[in-house]
């Protein structure tokens with residue numbers, strides 16, 4: 001679709017820029033394979049969006065911990 005086409009075109013442009021390419025990361029979110037530019041300080045960003053994938057991961061981690069605690 002149109003949005004994907006825009007993303008793909010941007011990605012192609014980024015891939016020709018060595019500086020941008022060095023910052024290119026793949027999101028670690030479940031079911032999310034989006035690419036993003038890690039412009040964060042220290043380059044320790046792990047998700048395309050901390051509000052979406054980062055938050056989802058935090059919730060999942062909390063749920064796993066709660067499940068372990070319930071079993072103990």
Ligand SMILES: [Zn+2]
Nearest residue numbers: 027032048053
């Ligand atoms: Zn993501």
